[in-house]
Amino acid sequence: MPPALDAEAFATEQNALGQVWTLLGWTRDVAREGDWFTAHLGGRSVFVQRFREGLRAFENKCAHRFFPLRQGEAGNGPVICGFHHWRYNSDGMAIGIPKSEEMFGATPRDMGICLRPVEIEICGSLIFGRFASAGHTESLRAFLGPLFDIVRAMSPDGIAPLRGASVLPFNWRFAYEIALDDYHIVAVHSDTFGKRGYMLRDRVQYERSGPHSAYCAARVPDLLEGIAAACNAGTYRPSNDYLIMHLFPNIALVQTHVATVMGVRYVYLMLLQFVPLAPDTTQLRWWLWPSPFPTGDTPLQRVFRRISMPISLPLTRRGMLRILAEDNAVCAHLQAHARPDDGSPRLGAMEERIGWHNEAYRQVLEQAQRDAVRE
């Protein structure tokens, strides 16, 4: 299926994807009572907030006249609309409506007005959300399969990732599909990954896991189940092989060994999310942090690691942003020339995971269509 290039197709796509577990943000950003942050879900603005009763999320839209309740990226404070001062509680109920009986002839309680809720679940340090729907009732754990255990182990409490975001002038699926494509590296990343020439399909591991997939730069049968089991047993130690896990619909979690110096292995994790904003606009959000797994460093290596971290982390970030910039240049060209009648691409052996992602994408859209007919 081609990317949703016009407003109507994009709205249909986003309605469907809003019902799928989607990364909203990090627990560390809502650590204290009253903390909130905004995110995008299914083409809509939502906010996540920590109340005394726990974490909750709602569409970022007042139920009175649809003013955005939260402006900006993050803050702290009660949910009070800036337009007419309606106030909401942790269940999203409008509990404070100025001059309620004079203006509306009823008390807030009698009116029983509520914000649109977002279901949320946590995996490690990550908060995922979705809008409720009849067609998607599985838990986040069931949705992610073995990736749940892996993501949980890779993003434990207490990590403080470097982070960044940028707005890109193309459809999110161009960006996501290039991350699923190992065929372009010689042409597009000729100074880095592409230097080594074309990868051989039978030397790498591609694995499909429900709507998700993974790549490893070495043959490792039962890749994700194996990593998940080791994570759960506390025995997982990253290898030097490049590992990318693609969580449907729009996340790539990359584990990369960037160097070994003085016997110190530097392994980093990068989380990339391609957030759809419009048919031709995507927000790239990224987070970068050192692998949290035991390193086996000697005391001397531990000191060396601590001293060298302020160098290795920015270097890794620079390398990551450079690769992304090369990909983004390609995506901008794809966007400029894309037409809805382009037909189906011809996917080769190193682009197999794009086909898998397309299938999962089609299934979600078809499910949403069936749900709409049933309603």
Ligand code: FES
């Ligand atoms: S729009 Fe929010 S109180 Fe009126």
Ligand SMILES: [Fe+2]
């Ligand atoms: Fe690339």
